[in-house]
Amino acid sequence: MKLLLFVVLTTFWAVSSSAEKYTTKYDNVDLEEILKSDRLLKNYVNCLLDKGKCSPDGQELRTHISDALLTECEKCSEKQRNGSRTILRYMIKNKREWWNELEAKYDPDGTYKKKYEEELKKEGIVL
DSSP states (O other): OOHHIIIIIIIOOOOTTTSSSSTTTTTTTOOHHHHHHHHHHHHHHHHTTTOOOOOOOHHHHHHHHHHHTTTTTTTTHHHHHHHHHHHHHHHHOOOHHHHHHHHHHHHSHHHHHHHHHHHHHHTOOOO
16 A cells, blocks of 8 residues: 555655656655644645645655556655555554545555555555
8 A cells, every 4th residue: 555655645745747746845744743743744635635724745645646656656756655665554554544545536446455465565664
């Protein structure tokens, strides 16, 4: 499920550029600060679920999350991929209900879950 990590915060930084890469403008967002704060994290989740307002970086994530999932985050920087894995692990382990909501919206038929399941198992992430 790089899905939501390439969902939840991979594309958290994503903005297409002419170089066919997502912007690195938000690569310095402090992910640990977001993960430590239910309020901040819930704001991003609500943004992605169209249930709340989006910060500029949240809006970029929401705009590009589907593309990132579809293309296996090929337009992501290495920092974005690593950040996505961090977020993914945290969400699945600690915020499963929120994760399930995101998964229902962005992977309703389980396509990405099936696609990434084995890879994530190798990283110790059980879906």
